[in-house]
Amino acid sequence: MDVIAALGELGLGGRLLTSTAAVAAYASDGLAAFHELPRAVVLAESAQEVIAAVRVCHDHDTPFVARGSGTSLSGGSLPNPDGIVIALNRLNRVLAIDPDARTARVQPGTINLEVSRAAAVHGLEYAPDPSSQQVCSIGGNLAFNSGGAHCLKHGMTANHVLGIRAVLPDGEVVDLGGGSTEVAGPDWTGLFCGSEGLFGIALEVTLRLVPIAEAKRTFLVAYDSLERAGDAVAQIVAAGLLPVAMEIMDELAMQAAEASVKPNYPKAAALLIVELEGETDVVAADAVLLDALLADSGAASVTSTEDPEARALIWKGRKSAFSAVGWLAPDYIVQDGVVPRTRLGEALVEIGRLGSEAGLRVANVFHAGDGNLHPLILFDGREPGAQERAEQLAGEILAMCVRFGGSITGEHGVGVEKRQYLELMFSEDDLALMGELRRAVDPEELANRGKMLVPLRDRVA
């Protein structure tokens, strides 16, 4: 019996998709440059169905990919040709919230923002906020250790995942961690987070919640150069302030945002967004310090607001920036490198130089507080050679990040897209160990095969 027939015996009915149109819709995720047709898609509605589907795949030596909302920017849920997609988007319930313990137990397809919506009645929220938070799922966040604009203070997804029930690639179910912020014994939960689906599929996740800050003040600061904006970030940190977010957008990125959601940003070469949150008194006191500091930072203008609607618009502009670049050019590549934050200015100059050498426009949007760059390389795919030049430029930017002591990815993950650059960061031994860890858990390399690590079979061939 082949794998499709075996899946057919799971009683999924219309939730086993095999028609060409249905599987075609699953060919790509948020990285549309890559597409592969899976053999079938399983629309799971329970953890039992996920486990059963994984076991069938394992028994038939068939690779499988878990998919939540399909928003990965590194091709994290790109199907394998002849593989199976296990769609988790219907497993989208918040199972329990314990307000005193400040935890939420959710299914993996739960939309990131829905966790905060469900927790709001208790005065709590889920802190990690990727720009796609209204659509991306917790399972995907967990697999790729997603970040967001507010990592500076709150950390990344892995810092907020306390426990995982997961099915390993051979169908065995394990419990990692629990409901505590602390660990006794090795942090297996921490290792599973960010493993890009290579260790299996999360079935149930316990998340840490944080109190909703009673005051939030967002500053919009205009500068006549990116360097000045970058310097201001360093000054803010040096002054001992701990904003919850510090973001920078350059002129091109602002143009895109303006064309898209019209956030009414001031006209400037660089825009710095700084957000303070916390107790009313503390935010007020910090705002005075910050105001004085920004006034001395060579800013062209400084405004700030606590108004929820005005703040929402500022963030909408920022969070739409990637997709909004679609207004400026037919195609783009978004990168996700990290540099030490003290080298931001240098890195931006270098990106500018590399971009003009390649004859390509680069828009910059970044989590300045974390040194996490998001250069958006604009090109027109219909122009011969343009895509190749863009890809080469992307590689050069990542190499620069590593040279500066940073990382090739801050929050999007390696996926299919940055696999070739992993060796810039890690030695042969490092990668060998990662491969051994992967195969210790999944000897046949069935789970999300081809992401992050080159499968052994491909290296031998």
Next chain:
Amino acid sequence: MTASPENPAEVQEAVRGASRVLPHGAGTKPALSGVPGDDRAADGHGAADGHGAADGHRAADGETGVVCLDLRALSGIVEYDPAELTLTAQANTPLADLSATLAEHGQYLPFDPPLQAAGATLAGAVAAASSGPGAFRHGGVRDFVIGVTLVDGTGRLVHGGGKVVKNAAGFDLPKLMVGSAGRLGIMVRLSVKVLPAPRAHRDLAFVAPTRQAALELMGRLGRGPVHLDALELDEAGRLRVRLGGAEEVLEDRARRLAGFVGLDPADPVDPGEGQGHGARQDTGHSDSQGDGLDPIAWMPAGSRAVRVVLNPAQAAVLLDTLGAVPAPLRLSLGANLAWVAWPGDRPLEELDRRLTKLGLAGMPLTGAPGPRPLLGSAPGGAFARRIRAALDPDHRFLEL
């Protein structure tokens, strides 16, 4: 036999040359760094003075065939730029050295690891996952370790993570080292995130009428309007709260907190330390070292300090179970952790059984080592077994 490697290459060599190997630093947590079955490794928490533990390790040789790796030579800050809010150091740099350097720049280790005065090292804090009370504000050890260089069970030198605050490349080996008790790899270098230290502190204590009320109040405070640096329920049943931040608003915040709690602040007297009365304010001091919140100093002489990890919902049942022994405990980090003073005359196996029954896990830090460092129900199952097998295929490291 003891080896005292002076650099990563010598650690690799030592691992390759041994059939069984156990690393240690200053020996402040002998329950983890001592060879099981060797009672001389330490007694009570006397090792907390930082001396003698290493002798214990030496004595272990011959009896078990375990090579004890004294890693104290791997010490020193490698890279620290205050503007980066990150620090890279050789793994066994004493925490006190790190704290002193950070304090010069108004920064601190937000996970507040204990036993600093006794000489505890960074790798020791990571291996024990020993987050102190001050970790309530920003998170524990697992939230701040961002990079590691380690020697695995085959003697390979490997890196994981990096030295920037945000990084999603490759498997998160740094997190895996947290709580690994020297049994998954030997850390030789670590990178951690650091943060600006609160400029001033104010400690408050409250006495709730009943234990149930105290636990409920703890839950309420955790999501209350005033953000706390520490939230503990001490062994005497008092809620101990620390506020940290700018001095000019501390007074108002303390008043607001008292209003929210609806109880008058009690005297936060510390039996162990004889701390002064009333609310305390101390600038230039950003962790709980040696003060009334120290998680170990309060413990009766002769008891072993055991970290027990829990969900706040399990606090009451843990208090019941250990109260019956009796073994006093302090709920820390808003009841995500318990510091248990396990009586020195009771076998650890008993605690192991009790924790297993409750589905909880713990790890002793001080006192003689038990057969395994991990007590109670250890999660991880097949995943843990397979990862361990990959990191240590020849079983050079001791059992977890």
Next chain:
Amino acid sequence: MQHHIATEELGPRAEHMTGPIEACVHCGFCLPTCPTYVTLGEEMDSPRGRIFLMKEVLEGQVELEVAQPYLDNCLGCVACVSACPSGVQYGDLITAFRAHAEPQRHRPAGEVLQRELTLATLPHPRRFRLAARSGRLAKPFAPMLPAALSSMLRLLPDRLPRQRRLPEIWPAVGTRRARVALLAGCAQQVLAPEINWATLRVLAANGVETIIPRGQACCGALAMHTGEADRAQRTAVKNLTAFPRDIDAVLTNAAGCGSGMHEYGLLFAGTPEQARAQELAGQVQDISVFLDQLGWVAPPPALPRPTRVAYHDACHLAHAQGVRGAPRRLLAAIENLELVEPAEWELCCGSAGTYNVERPELAAQLGRRKRDNLLATGAELIATGNIGCMTQLATHLREGDAELPVLHTIELIDRAYRRELTAS
């Protein structure tokens, strides 16, 4: 997205299809606002999935027949356009694609008959009135009829309101501040003639003279959105000449008609009428937008007692025309009226033109979901800007034993002026 579509074979509608496909970056921001994705939970029933499928069909990678069911599921609510950060004009794409694909598809006889029935009656007031009367007689037999027909019947009110012939001109009260032409609409005239009368009275009270051009016809939106471009053109072309140029605006009071007329440029693309069609489209405004911009002569008097009103966003106002603020501002100007917002404002109620006839089960699921969200606000009254939504909401409220009134925004304002607003 990059594509390999042979654009030269697609005719004048080509760029309305390739443009949106090129602009889509596959980010998925449209997913949570799409009523079919939210209900069905399948990628091919999402805007992103449909764009991909249309691309594949146009490239010849996927056969039209296998993709069609998913494309047919689309309500055309264009909530995805509101959610899209890349500016993908999905409405243009699906309308153009449906027009492109319709001649190539083979519909079963029953479906053809039903479409024919719908499109031949709904847009024609006299025929619709006749059909509705006989339909009323058939209501008791609804459970025995095929789903599509019975759902049509369920939407009919128990009694049809009395009809009065609309005047050709309705003068302003006091000084004339503006002069407009009104699209009278088709199904709305039969189901809720009061909306037009309310429009005339409110406009007059605010110094606006309204003309109702005699030669006007159905706007064509219903046919256009179901892929019947020729049929749409045949009726819409009458409006190109019927509406005069020398007026301040062409007003619509049904969201679907307004959005349909805004699309005249696309409907007449590549025809000699294109320029006039674009000109007319540029004059079209929803009644709420016009009134909001003009400003009150005097707002309606305070309601007799505090009344909680939930405003329901019609997709073809909120998403297709980007109108959300104007009706809210108008309502909020009435003293004692407390405006409340239902959850999931962006989700379609399931009416969507002929959708609740063609996909009754899905439409009913959405209708119930919308009803629950509206009831959760604790409102005593619901205001909205589209006859289709009003019918759908009333049906599902009735079926849920919730008898709160559903009024057109302009009706509510009119009743407030006439001090006739009593919620229950």
